[in-house]
Each structure stands twice: as structure tokens, then as C-alpha cells.
Amino acid sequence: MITVDVQHYGSSVLVTAGGELDERGGAALGEALDTVALEARDLLVDLHGVPLMDPRGLLHLLEVHRRAECLGLRVLVTGFQPQPQQCMAEIAGISGTGSATGERYPVAGFRRLLEERAHALRDGADFAAGWLPGA
Helix, strand or coil: CEEEEEEEECCEEEEEEEECECHHHHHHHHHHHCCCCCCCCEEEEEEEECCCECHHHHHHHHHHHHHHHHCCCEEEEECCCHHHHHHHHHHHCCCCCCCCHHHHCCCHHHHHHHHHHHHHHHHCHHHHCCCCCCC
């Protein structure tokens, strides 16, 4: 289960998530974007409270990012915890722990790579049995 809190500060919006970012959690994150006012210019997504993320949750995060950019918002995602960073590293094919994927996330090319590989993983046989990072 995930909790999503949306706070508006003038032209900036802070979305704070807590809990597991998976299929259901990702959908809740996407719904938060629906509450953003047209006057907003900046979107900050705080993931400090998200200890676990799977590829489906990552796909939702990437979709929120893309939708926000289409609305003309500048997007900053912050607070990636170790397991979500490891999830992104495994999907991107980056070996080893501490790969600083949270720092790479702002790069559009890295997000595209993550999206392509997460879609492939979701559509592949590995996902049918369930995917758990590090398993």
C-alpha cells in the first residue's frame, strides 16, 4: 500500500509518496498528478518514504514524469532509497550496488533506457512469475 500527499506552494507542487511503489502504488502516484493546477510550473516528487519499488512501479513513475513534462512542468524526483535504486540498476543492466541510479534518473536518455527495459521485463516470461529485485 502507498500513501500519496500533494501540497501546493504557489507555482510549485510537492508530491510525497510513502510505501511500496508497485502496480497499485504507481496508479495512486499517477492520480496525484491529476490534482496539479494549470498554473503549476514545478513538480517535486519525494520518494524518501518509498523503501520498495518494482518494475511496474518504475513504469508508473516514468509515466508521471512524462505526463508532467507534457504539461510544461519541470520535474525533480528525489529521495530514491537503496532498493529502488538497485531496482533501476538491475533493469538498466548496471552491475553492483551503489550505482547512483537516483543521480542518473534526471537524464532523459537514462529514463528512456529504463522505460524500454522495464517494458521488456514486464512483457517477458520473468514477470509472469513475479519479479522481486535481488531474487
